[in-house]
Amino acid sequence: MPLLFSVLTHIKPSQFSSTSSSSKNRTSNSSPTNSDQLKEKGKKKKKTGILPHISLSCYMAPVQKSTVKSLPFAENVPIPTHFRCPISLDLMRDPVIASTGITYDRQSIEKWLEMGNKSCPATNQHITQDELIPNHALRRLIQDWCVTNRAMGIERIPTPRIPLSKIQATEILSEISSSSIRGDGVRCSVLVTKLKALGKESERNKLCVISCGGSQVLAATFREFAGEGIEGAKLGLLEEILSALIFFSPLDKEARQHLNSPSCSKSIVSILNHGNLAGMINSVILLRKLVSPMDAEAMNSFAKTSGLVEGLVKLVQRPISSQATKAALATIYYLDSADERLRTKFIDLGLVSSLLEILVDCDKSTCEKALGVLEGLFNSEKGKEIACQHALTVPVLVKKFLRVSDLATHFSVSALWKLCKKGNCCVVEALQAGLFQKLLLLVQVGCNTVTKEKVSDLLKVLNSSRSSVECVETVDFRGIKRPF
Numbered sequence: 001m002p003l004l005f006s007v008l009t010h011i012k013p014s015q016f017s018s019t020s021s022s023s024k025n026r027t028s029n030s031s032p033t034n035s036d037q038l039k040e041k042g043k044k045k046k047k048t049g050i051l052p053h054i055s056l057s058c059y060m061a062p063v064q065k066s067t068v069k070s071l072p073f074a075e076n077v078p079i080p081t082h083f084r085c086p087i088s089l090d091l092m093r094d095p096v097i098a099s100t101g102i103t104y105d106r107q108s109i110e111k112w113l114e115m116g117n118k119s120c121p122a123t124n125q126h127i128t129q130d131e132l133i134p135n136h137a138l139r140r141l142i143q144d145w146c147v148t149n150r151a152m153g154i155e156r157i158p159t160p161r162i163p164l165s166k167i168q169a170t171e172i173l174s175e176i177s178s179s180s181i182r183g184d185g186v187r188c189s190v191l192v193t194k195l196k197a198l199g200k201e202s203e204r205n206k207l208c209v210i211s212c213g214g215s216q217v218l219a220a221t222f223r224e225f226a227g228e229g230i231e232g233a234k235l236g237l238l239e240e241i242l243s244a245l246i247f248f249s250p251l252d253k254e255a256r257q258h259l260n261s262p263s264c265s266k267s268i269v270s271i272l273n274h275g276n277l278a279g280m281i282n283s284v285i286l287l288r289k290l291v292s293p294m295d296a297e298a299m300n301s302f303a304k305t306s307g308l309v310e311g312l313v314k315l316v317q318r319p320i321s322s323q324a325t326k327a328a329l330a331t332i333y334y335l336d337s338a339d340e341r342l343r344t345k346f347i348d349l350g351l352v353s354s355l356l357e358i359l360v361d362c363d364k365s366t367c368e369k370a371l372g373v374l375e376g377l378f379n380s381e382k383g384k385e386i387a388c389q390h391a392l393t394v395p396v397l398v399k400k401f402l403r404v405s406d407l408a409t410h411f412s413v414s415a416l417w418k419l420c421k422k423g424n425c426c427v428v429e430a431l432q433a434g435l436f437q438k439l440l441l442l443v444q445v446g447c448n449t450v451t452k453e454k455v456s457d458l459l460k461v462l463n464s465s466r467s468s469v470e471c472v473e474t475v476d477f478r479g480i481k482r483p484f
Contacts, residue, residue, distance in 0.1 A: 371411035
């Protein structure tokens with residue numbers, strides 16, 4: 001590999017063109033009678049050290065978008081050799097010098113290092129990403145060349161922003177931490193906004209902040225300002241920190257421990273109920289990340305927080321964005337399976353009817369989550385009673401059979417199994433909606449073991465009443481829209 005790049009760096013563009021033209025001539029003039037001449041030419045080329053037919057596709061980083069416009073007269077503009085990246089062979093947009101003295105385009109050499117390589121492609125000497133220094137002189141020469149050839153259809157490359165270094169990221173995070181300890185909310189807000197702006201400039205900056213422990217510092221800062229009576233400037237500061245926490249995800253163990261504290265739980269729920277639009281969305285997304293069956297501490301902490309259930313149900317009944325609705329449904333699903341008291345609260349707030357209206361017209365992801373929550377609410381007798389009295393329950397659940405996904409079918413079967421076990425009213429509706437035929441089809445198509453057992457039980461229950469009920473065509477709900 002190093003030999004390959006060392007050879008390529010000594011090949012002139014004229015050699016490439018002469019090689020390609022000579023290969024074309026050989027192709028057009030070659031015949032079975034001059035095979036000896038071709039062999040002799042091949043031997044000569046081996047002696048000269050030129051490799052005419054080498055593919056670099058497996059070693060090259062993704063080729064950058066060329067600065068040369070797709071115009072007929074711009075295709076023939078020769079790019080100077082020292083303006084090309086040795087890796088991508090394309091015009092360099094952000095030239096950087098490695099510790100070995102070789103200049104590369106930043107995107108190409110960083111991609112090379114991210115692939116696990118530790119050495120310079122040209123010299124095979126050890127290099128690191130932190131040692132890359134911007135080559136401003138060469139970049140200005142490239143920009144001048146672009147301006148000079150503007151008439152030929154070449155655009156001037158923009159001046160790149162210098163990426164965030166680990167030293168700079170650590171300094172900003174240290175200042176955020178010290179400002180939060182002093183209680184300087186204004187300074188802290190300015191620094192968090194600056195940090196987020198730097199992270200948005202490039203994915204590299206974002207990963208740099210994360211690797212320097214950004215989520216830990218932000219979570220600790222959120223905890224310093226969290227507590228009772230957040231309003232005004234303090235509420236805006238917490239919303240800004242919350243936004244940065246979502247941006248610099250994932251959260252590590254230490255960050256989770258900070259956010260699972262009672263003061264942080266109250267502040268997150270308070271933003272969920274009283275924050276601005278972005279704050280409400282960020283708070284429910286953070287809740288989705290924190291609330292998990294694997295984290296019993298977080299489940300207990302948030303389950304005891306007043307206003308959590310009301311805030312989550314509000315996002316389902318009066319959606320503000322698809323992302324927030326899905327995050328709320330996922331959070332409700334985990335809370336419902338962990339605490340029966342919360343399940344009762346969800347039912348009392350009318351969540352069963354709201355979910356049935358959502359299921360009439362929704363996308364695949366929302367449908368799966370809504371069916372999962374609905375199936376969990378049917379573990380309560382009160383939840384099943386409300387569902388049996390709702391006209392949409394059975395037709396909607398039957399409609400989702402084999403139409404959305406295997407997961408949606410599993411939740412639909414489980415929900416109908418719980419309803420049909422309760423009483424005869426749902427059995428009659430299910431037979432009229434064509435459930436018996438769909439269950440037979442599901443057995444033929446195949447399903448997992450748990451679903452298969454419930455399908456067998458349902459077929460037994462439905463078969464006993466099948467002779468007295470006539471199946472009617474399933475109602476089509478595509479034209480029905482739920483109220484917004």
